[in-house]
Structures are given as structure tokens and as C-alpha cells.
Amino acid sequence: MKAYPWVLFLVMFMGALARASERPNVLFILSDDHSYPYLSCYGDGNVRTPCIDKLAAEGIKFRRFFTAAPQCVPSRASYLSGRSPVAARITRFSSPLPRDVITFPEVLKKEAGYYVGVVGRIYHLDGSAKGDDELGKFLEVGGFKTFKDRFDVVQTGSDPVAVEQATAFLEGRPKDKPFCLWVNFSDPHHPWTAPASYRPDPASLKLPAHVPDLPGVREQYADYCAEVNRVDETTGKVLAILDKLGLAKDTLVIFAGDNGQALPHGKGSLYDPGCNVPCVVRWPGVVAPGGDSSSLLSGEDVGPTVLDAAGLKSAKGMTGVSFLPILKGTAPKTRDYVFTERGPHGSAPVQVAMNSGGYDLSRAVRSDRYKAIYNCTPWIPYSPVDSAGGSAWKSMQSLNAEGAMAPGMSATYFSAPRPVYEFYDLEKDPAELNNLSGKPEVAEVERTLRLEMAKKMIIDFDYLPLPAIPGEDKPAKKGKGKAKANDSAERTTLFKKLDVDGDGKLSRAEFSVSRSPADAAEWFARRDADGDGFISREEFLPGSPQGKAPAAK
Numbered sequence: 283m284k285a286y287p288w289v290l291f292l293v294m295f296m297g298a299l300a301r302a303s304e305r306p307n308v309l310f311i312l313s314d315d316h317s318y319p320y321l322s323c324y325g326d327g328n329v330r331t332p333c334i335d336k337l338a339a340e341g342i343k344f345r346r347f348f349t350a351a352p353q354c355v356p357s358r359a360s361y362l363s364g365r366s367p368v369a370a371r372i373t374r375f376s377s378p379l380p381r382d383v384i385t386f387p388e389v390l391k392k393e394a395g396y397y398v399g400v401v402g403r404i405y406h407l408d409g410s411a412k413g414d415d416e417l418g419k420f421l422e423v424g425g426f427k428t429f430k431d432r433f434d435v436v437q438t439g440s441d442p443v444a445v446e447q448a449t450a451f452l453e454g455r456p457k458d459k460p461f462c463l464w465v466n467f468s469d470p471h472h473p474w475t476a477p478a479s480y481r482p483d484p485a486s487l488k489l490p491a492h493v494p495d496l497p498g499v500r501e502q503y504a505d506y507c508a509e510v511n512r513v514d515e516t517t518g519k520v521l522a523i524l525d526k527l528g529l530a531k532d533t534l535v536i537f538a539g540d541n542g543q544a545l546p547h548g549k550g551s552l553y554d555p556g557c558n559v560p561c562v563v564r565w566p567g568v569v570a571p572g573g574d575s576s577s578l579l580s581g582e583d584v585g586p587t588v589l590d591a592a593g594l595k596s597a598k599g600m601t602g603v604s605f606l607p608i609l610k611g612t613a614p615k616t617r618d619y620v621f622t623e624r625g626p627h628g629s630a631p632v633q634v635a636m637n638s639g640g641y642d643l644s645r646a647v648r649s650d651r652y653k654a655i656y657n658c659t660p661w662i663p664y665s666p667v668d669s670a671g672g673s674a675w676k677s678m679q680s681l682n683a684e685g686a687m688a689p690g691m692s693a694t695y696f697s698a699p700r701p702v703y704e705f706y707d708l709e710k711d712p713a714e715l716n717n718l719s720g721k722p723e724v725a726e727v728e729r730t731l732r733l734e735m736a737k738k739m740i741i742d743f744d745y746l747p748l749p750a751i752p753g754e755d756k757p758a759k760k761g762k763g764k765a766k767a768n769d770s771a772e773r774t775t776l777f778k779k780l781d782v783d784g785d786g787k788l789s790r791a792e793f794s795v796s797r798s799p800a801d802a803a804e805w806f807a808r809r810d811a812d813g814d815g816f817i818s819r820e821e822f823l824p825g826s827p828q829g830k831a832p833a834a835k
Contacts (some may be wrong), residue, residue, distance in 0.1 A: 305394055305592045306565060307533040308462040310584070311520065312361075313513045314354065314403060314471035315549055315668075316539030318345065318558040320510045328487050328503070329510045333518030334537055334562060341535070341564030342573025342609065348620045348648065349581040352541045352549055352556030353627050353667070355406045357581055361540075362386060362407065364585030364600030366623065369742040373625035378409030378426040384597040386585035387462045388432050394592055397459045399435030399451045402444030402466035412629045441467050441512075445519045452523055462588075465520055470509030472544055472668050474502075481508035491713035492547040492555065494681055494691060498673030506543055534565040534591055536584065546675055546695060550627055550639060550667030552646035552655050553714045557622045565591070569609050577615040578650065579605055601741065619731075621738045622646045627667055637665035643746060647735040652724070653714070654731035655704035656749045660812060663698050690715030702812040703749070705731070720786035720818045722778075729753050750820050777822045787816040 319326045323335040323343055350360035355375045356367030362385040363370045370383045379385075390396035408427040421427055430436050437447045448465050455461045469476070484500035487507070493499050517537060524530040539559030542548040548555040561579065563569060568591075582602030589596055590604040607613035624644040632641060643658040666675050681687045682696050694715050705719035705728045718724045729752045736748045780792050793809070794802035809817045 305396075305460050306568075307460050307529060308390070308396075308588055308592075309520070309524065309533050309535045310361075310462070310464045310588075311517055311535070311537045312358075312464070312466050312540045313510075313517070313537075313560075314466070314468050314540050315542065315544045316470055316510065316513070316559055317542040317548055317555045318347070318539075318560050320470075320507070320543070321514075321560050321562075323562075324560070328482060328507045329514075331510065331514035333514045333521060334560070337517075337521065337535065337537060337564050338562045340566070340571050341562060341569045342575060344561040344563070344579055345574070345576045346620075346650075347538065347559060347561035347579045347581075348557045348622060349539070349541050349559055350557075350621070351623050351625070352551055353624070354540050356623070356625060357541045358406050359383075360581045360602075361538075361584050364582055364596060364602040366582060366601065366621065366738070366742045367625070368623060368739075368744045369599065369601065372407075373623070375626050376410035376412070376629045378421060379407040379428065381425070381428050383599065385432060386588050386597070387464065389589055389594060389597050390460075390462050390592060391432075391434070393594055395459050396462045396592075397455050398433050398462045398464075399437075400429065400433055400464040400466070401435070401437045401447035401451060402439060402441065403468040403471075404438050405429065405436075405464070405466055410629055441469060441516050445516060445523075448520050449523050452527055452529065460592075466540075467513050467516055469513035469516065470506055470543070474505035474509050476505075476508035476512045478508075480511040481505065482511075490547075490555070492553070492691070492694075492715060493545070493674070494678060494687060496674075496677040496681065498677030502545060502669070502672050502674040506545065531566045534568075534588070535563065536588075537562045538581075538584075544666065544668035545672075546666045546669070546678060547714070548666070549669075550624065550642070551664075552622050552624055552644055552653075554648075554653075554708070554712075563609060565609060570611055573611075575608060575614075576650075577605070577608055578617050578620050578648070579608075580617070580620045583616070618649060619734050619738075620648050621735065622648070637663050637670075639665040639667050639670055645735055645739065645744070645746065645749075647731050647738065648708075649731065651707065651709050652727055652731060653704075653706045653708060654719075654728060654735060654749075655706075656732075656735060656746075657700050657702050657704070658746050660699040660702050660814070662700075664695055664700060688715075693717070699812075699814055701814060703732075703818075718786075720820065722786065722819075725752060725819075752820055773823050774819075777819055787818050788822065789816060793817055 320329050321331045321334055322329055323338040349357040351357045351367050356372055359367050359370045359372040359379055363383050367373050371380050387398040391398045408429050409421045435451055439447060444465055451463055481504050484504040487500055487503050489495055524533055538561040542556040547553050583605050586596040586600050586602040586604040587606050590606040603616045605616045624642050626641050628640055630640050646655045669675055682692055703719040704717045705724055706714045732749045732751050739748055780788055782792055790806055793806050809821050811821050
């Protein structure tokens with residue numbers, strides 16, 4: 283009997299060793315500004331990506347993988363922390379990741395003995411001082427630069443240098459430890475400098491439906507596709523190192539984009555091209571080859587998934603959902619909604635007459651079919667991030683100025699102010715050009731998505747006001763509430779009667795029916811809370827208007 287504790291210890295020890303031996307190495311590769319579907323394995327004929335296509339054929343490709351933000355810094359914060367950028371306190375683009383926000387490589391290192399490193403393009407999470415010596419010293423001395431403490435190896439460099447750094451990391455790793463390596467590539471980020479040999483013929487491209495077919499647009503898409511072709515080749519070099527060292531069979535590889543393409547409707551916007559990125563996963567012996575999934579996934583989910591694959595629990599504060607069941611083929615989906623958010627971009631301070639390229643505050647929620655967007659700075663005009671000076675946007679501006687742009691595109695890109703609420707049926711309108719917010723036919727599902735958005739904002743302690751919830755004036759069971767319910771029903775009927783064109787909002791003319799001009803002007807101003815020149819159903823229904831009376835003249 284005395285030997286029993288030793289036997290028990292030996293069994294436990296051998297079990298721990300067995301579990302440790304099953305833990306995969308992890309290779310996490312990020313391209314930069316890379317929208318779905320710009321891989322040829324997705325059927326996109328504009329690019330040629332044989333290396334990543336092969337990776338997908340050996341594993342699974344995801345079609346509805348969304349980064350948590352359409353920008354580098356907050357997106358990467360979410361990937362590493364397993365939580366939203368708001369929850370990680372890093373919506374300001376130049377913020378360092380707070381030290382108390384734990385990253386998944388740290389958990390691997392601390393709890394499972396992994397050797398962890400980051401190489402390549404700047405990883406963005408140690409803060410930016412815009413070149414100011416005083417602020418740079420403050421970040422360093424104040425202990426805000428934390429990644430050398432979090433990782434065993436922290437290096438930055440160009441894409442060719444990243445391959446060299448990855449090689450050195452893999453060759454020099456401790457052979458008795460599993461590893462986790464995060465490789466960051468710059469392509470297809472600006473500047474677009476890929477040699478002509480990578481560049482497709484602009485005339486051969488199939489353009490997406492959210493941009494007009496103009497020579498300037500085609501030229502920039504050709505430049506962009508060249509960068510995608512080049513990052514495929516660079517990625518292939520890192521994958522070849524795994525093969526050469528005999529590590530591929532024991533390594534979980536995740537390839538993804540950090541946010542969408544720097545073209546209109548993409549980077550910096552909450553439309554799909556801004557946040558929907560390629561995601562390919564290979565894990566020999568676990569992930570069946572040739573997988574193809576349209577399940578919704580979020581950048582928040584990567585950290586929890588990797589930890590789950592290593593037999594570890596998510597770190598405190600992680601809100602992402604492990605999609606290991608999808609990888610193992612035991613579940614078709616792991617979430618019903620994805621949430622995305624936009625904050626400041628770059629390091630420029632706020633200026634009068636600035637556009638959304640540098641500053642914007644918005645939130646979005648997407649289901650399989652629908653998307654709701656909540657714009658909290660609608661007075662700021664739209665401008666694409668990183669490509670406002672390019673031929674695509676300039677030619678689009680010229681087309682709009684001539685009055686020749688299609689109405690849906692003109693409304694999407696050039697409305698001023700922009701709508702506070704946007705709502706899209708992605709099955710009927712995948713280009714997101716027909717805003718249905720406030721339309722009776724989508725009222726129920728729009729309410730559902732706004733409620734989900736509000737719940738996420740509460741969970742994350744979001745600093746923005748919660749969105750209005752359509753139908754908040756629910757009938758009460760007794761007393762004054764019953765009269766309120768009757769009032770609401772009457773106002774609903776009146777709204778439908780006044781909305782002659784059935785567009786889900788009241789113009790000044792529709793609102794002014796049976797009112798004196800002075801009365802109509804005052805109450806229109808009171809009701810038009812968002813100042814967009816129309817009165818939505820949500821603005822009309824409350825018994826008391828949300829806005830203020832116009833200033834006395």
C-alpha cells in the first residue's frame with residue numbers, strides 16, 4: 283500500500299507527458315490588408331496563389347472569417363487577446379496593449395512550456411509615439427512596451443527578412459519544447475511595389491460590385507492583386523522550412539489576413555471587404571483535407587482555439603469562441619453572430635474637416651444573412667483608409683461629381699451626413715449598397731441584430747452610447763402603460779399613412795401633410811434627431827421627440 287502514492291504519481295506524470303506530446307506546434311501567419319476572396323482556392327480568378335491553395339487543400343478554408351476591426355492594430359490586439367479591441371482597451375490606433383491583457387502565446391509559454399516568438403512586419407502592439415523622442419522615452423521607461431517580456435523572440439523586418447527570421451527561429455528553437463511562431467507579412471499593404479511579373483492584366487480583372495468599372499479602379503486592383511500573388515510566394519517559403527525541418531506533421535498552421543484591402547468599401551469600413559479575410563487552417567491528423575466552411579468566425583476566436591488545441595483553457599477575459607469542434611469535424615458552427623468595430627486610424631490628431639480615413643466610430647453585427655451597422659460619427663464624410671490619393675478613389679470622386687455614379691454607390695460613398703443606422707440583406711445585396719434600415723419588412727430582424735450589438739457592447743464595457751432598439755415602446759400590462767401602447771400603435775399607423783413612398787422614412791414633404799409650415803418646421807427639427815434630413819420610424823414613434831427645438835432666430 284505504501285507504493286500506491288508513487289504509482290498514482292507515475293500514472294499522472296505519464297499522462298501529463300502524453301498530453302504534452304499531443305500539443306501541436308503553432309505557426310500563425312498574417313498577411314496585411316488582405317480581403318476575402320483574394321485567394322485562387324476560393325475561386326477568385328484575379329490572383330494566383332498556389333502555395334496557400336495547397337495549404338487549403340491539405341486542411342480547411344473558411345469563407346466567413348471576420349477580423350474584429352478593419353484596421354491593423356485593433357485587429358491584431360483581438361487575435362492575440364481573444365477579446366474585442368474595446369475590451370482590450372486598444373481602440374486608439376497608437377495604443378500599446380495593456381500589460382494585464384494576456385495573449386494566447388503567453389499562456390502557451392507559461393502553462394505548457396512553449397517557445398514563442400514574433401517576426402516580420404511590425405506587430406503594432408507596443409504603442410506608437412509618432413517619432414516623438416519624448417513620447418518614445420515615456421513608452422519605454424513607463425513599461426508600456428511589453429512584448430519582449432511576453433515573447434522569447436521579438437524581431438521585425440521586411441517580408442524577405444521575415445522569412446530569414448522565421449528560419450532562424452525554427453532552426454534555433456529548443457528541441458525539447460513545442461513552439462508558437464507568429465509571422466507577419468507586409469503584403470498586400472501599401473505601398474504596392476510588386477514587380478510586373480506578379481501583376482495581372484487590368485483588363486482581365488473581374489471587379490467587385492461595390493466599385494464602378496473605371497480605368498483608375500482597374501489599375502489599382504491590378505496593383506493589389508500583384509501584392510497578393512507575391513505574399514503567396516513568401517508564405518510558401520516559410521511553409522517549405524517546416525517541411526525541410528520535418529515539422530509540418532506536428533504543426534497547426536493558421537494563415538489569415540489582418541484586415542481588408544485598402545480600397546473603397548474595404549479597410550477602415552465595416553462592410554464585408556473591410557473585415558472578411560481569408561483564413562486557412564492545416565493540422566495533419568486532426569483537420570481533414572479539403573475542408574470548406576462558411577461558418578461565421580471572428581478574430582477573437584483564434585486565441586481560444588489555439589489554446590483549446592493545446593489542451594488549455596482560455597485566459598481570463600477572453601470572449602472568443604473556440605472553433606476546434608469545426609476543425610475536428612464534430613460541429614458545423616460555433617457562433618451565430620460576429621461583431622466588428624471601427625475607431626481612430628493612424629496617429630494624426632483630430633482636425634476640423636477631417637474625414638473617416640483618420641477618425642470614425644462605428645460598430646457592426648453580422649449574422650449569416652444580415653448586417654447592422656451603427657455609425658456614431660455620421661457627420662464625418664467617408665474616405666477610404668490608405669488609398670484616398672489613389673486613382674481608384676479619385677476617379678470615383680470625379681464620376682460622382684459628374685452625376686454619373688450609380689445611385690447605390692453614390693449614397694454609400696458620398697452621403698453627407700451618413701446614416702446613423704445601416705442594415706443589409708447580404709443574400710440579396712452582397713455588395714452592401716441598399717440600406718434597408720427602418721424598412722418594415724426587416725423591422726423584426728433589425729431589432730434582433732441591434733439587441734445583439736447592444737449586448738456585446740455591454741459585455742465589452744463599450745464607451746459608445748448603445749444603439750436605439752426598434753420597438754422599445756412595448757405595451758405595458760396595465761395602467762398608464764396601456765395608454766402608451768395605444769399611442770404607439772396609433773403612431774405606427776400614422777407613420778405608415780404618411781410614408782407615401784414606402785421607403786421607411788418621412789421626407790419633409792411627407793411629414794408636413796396637414797401641418798402649418800411653422801409647426802411642421804419646428805416639429806420636423808425636433809423629430810430629426812440624427813440630422814439626416816429624414817424622420818425614421820424610430821424617430822417618429824416615441825410620444826416625446828428626441829431632438830431639441832430649433833434655435834430662435
